[in-house]
Amino acid sequence: MELIIHTDTLKKALYIVGRVISANPSIPVLSGVKLEGVKESLIVTGGDSDISIIKTIDLKESPQEEIVEQGTLVVPIKYFHELIKRMPNNSLVTIKKLYKKVQITCGDIETTLSGLNEEDYPAVPEKPPGDGISIKGSLLTEMIKETQFAAAKSDTRAVLTGVNWNFKEEELTMIATNSQRLALRKASLKTNLTGTFILPIKTLTELVHSIDKHQFINMYPSESMFTFQSEDLILYSRLISGTYPDINRIIPKDSATEVVVKKGRLLEGIERANLLAAQWKNNNVTLSMNMDGKIRLSSSTSEVGQIQERLEPVDVQGERNLKVSFDGKFFAEALKSIQEELVSLSFGGSMRPITIKPYNKTSTMHLISPVRASS
């Protein structure tokens, strides 16, 4: 195995593949990155037991880059990546397998690293057959960003640490919840697939990091694995097994009060209130309204102090007497995930969840559970 490649091209590939390689993998060879020279392409593979990324670099177009000798090598990602990062830009680097070592040469810089045994490297899974379900990279990224933050950081129910992807009637719905808040985002998709899959957060993070937002991504769901494929990249991920809770019963069907408010102004107020709510287990912030139709946000911490502010909604419909306490941190995170400038809030009473939606848009919804008021 011997190849010549631009340092910049290799840096970009390692930046994507390197992140999924674990420092302490279940089998030692997985601490390495696999470089495979096949015809006029370099295939860069990295992964652990949960996720693998395969990036293909086409060397045909560049007269200086080439696979000098076909073959495979595996080299520890830690040193290899750091070394390539520090190689000068706009230069050619030669990478050559020499028995158990890997020689890396770039101009007057000569390096040798110990290799790993490429025969120990596990085979990557087979891509499921068919054309897959096509989705624009930018839409996929948007949907993930609007939901993944709401998943449980840790939970005895493993399913809650992932995001539920539900395919039904030419629609994909992503749902994440930690039982105190929930984020939901749906979009139309050309597929007749019906099925539900729970994707680990790490997969979604790496997906957002590695895909080209301008490209279309093909998705291949299967029983235990989800595969994403773009022009030059394949990402395999295991799925979280288990049954995701049925969220339909917790989504409020009606509301007593509907308020439209400027998102930026509301977020600033919640973040100020959060300052004095941090001593409470649930970051208790209280939102109230009386007949004047103005929103009041308040929080307090005995010994430290209290904060209260008023803000003028854009519109109020329904019942004006309103008081509900909630976790201000969860509320702020929901608002931050919304791109739009106006949001609609729905209230069903002090012990009913609050619904947050971008104004005039039904594809995104956030639910925040009420908490017992601290005072």
Place this chain on the structure above:
Amino acid sequence: MELIIHTDTLKKALYIVGRVISANPSIPVLSGVKLEGVKESLIVTGGDSDISIIKTIDLKESPQEEIVEQGTLVVPIKYFHELIKRMPNNSLVTIKKLYKKVQITCGDIETTLSGLNEEDYPAVPEKPPGDGISIKGSLLTEMIKETQFAAAKSDTRAVLTGVNWNFKEEELTMIATNSQRLALRKASLKTNLTGTFILPIKTLTELVHSIDKHQFINMYPSESMFTFQSEDLILYSRLISGTYPDINRIIPKDSATEVVVKKGRLLEGIERANLLAAQWKNNNVTLSMNMDGKIRLSSSTSEVGQIQERLEPVDVQGERNLKVSFDGKFFAEALKSIQEELVSLSFGGSMRPITIKPYNKTSTMHLISPVRASS
């Protein structure tokens, strides 16, 4: 005590003063920031037992800002600073002492924080008499940045954790060393002072953070304290007591080889070599030269690999047979602190310190001790 001030002005002051306020100070009141309204100025004070900063804000020029009622209050910096940070820009905030509480009002935002007892706040030291020694903010900043990194992070000899400032014959020399490397920077100053002072790193960091580089700073050294004063800021610092080692005996008087080299190229090479030197206690990197007059940098870690590269010096004078090992991390830090593009290296032999200077400049000097080669 009551005042009206622009949120932006107060944010800027707290950004400087807030950093020197400790979360767990020796006396509880020092966890607060002191606001003092005197005539048409607000004086903002913060500090701990080692360092105090006093920032004066002149409210005369602004028609909307004013001291409504003269007086003093102390409020916990943690909540106050976070709260003011989150107040809208371009707004006026009213701060009012109400018995043991502090009321903070900004438009529709009303906050009350518990205050601290201003009578417990320790008196700030008296500024020593006289005009002080004047130095341009930019020069002071430059001198600090070129030396402070070389001080010991921790050492049984407390003096080595500071930077030695030596005034003599209208010159200020700053010296920092951790015994394995040394940084020295001198500059001419209009003063007939002769004396030596050891300044804590924290003081130097806060000084660089708080002073206006375009202003002149007046310095007032005294036996146990050093005072810095600019137009609107005073910084008091305790000094480190003890005798700083005499460094004159370790500065090489002659050299066998003088090399001029491009700093950027050398730094890149050292940083690559450092990658494979990190397992050694002293990050052993070896620099060598033979009759071809090229510099070779190398390092190796058994099990992992080795690196070697050549680089062409701009000029070589003297003995060409040369081999010396040193701590590559210290060498890289010295190079990074140098602004100039060319550096001069002087070598006296494999067991003599290496001298690094910006080319054709004698006011800055770095020394790196040799280490025993790892192979």
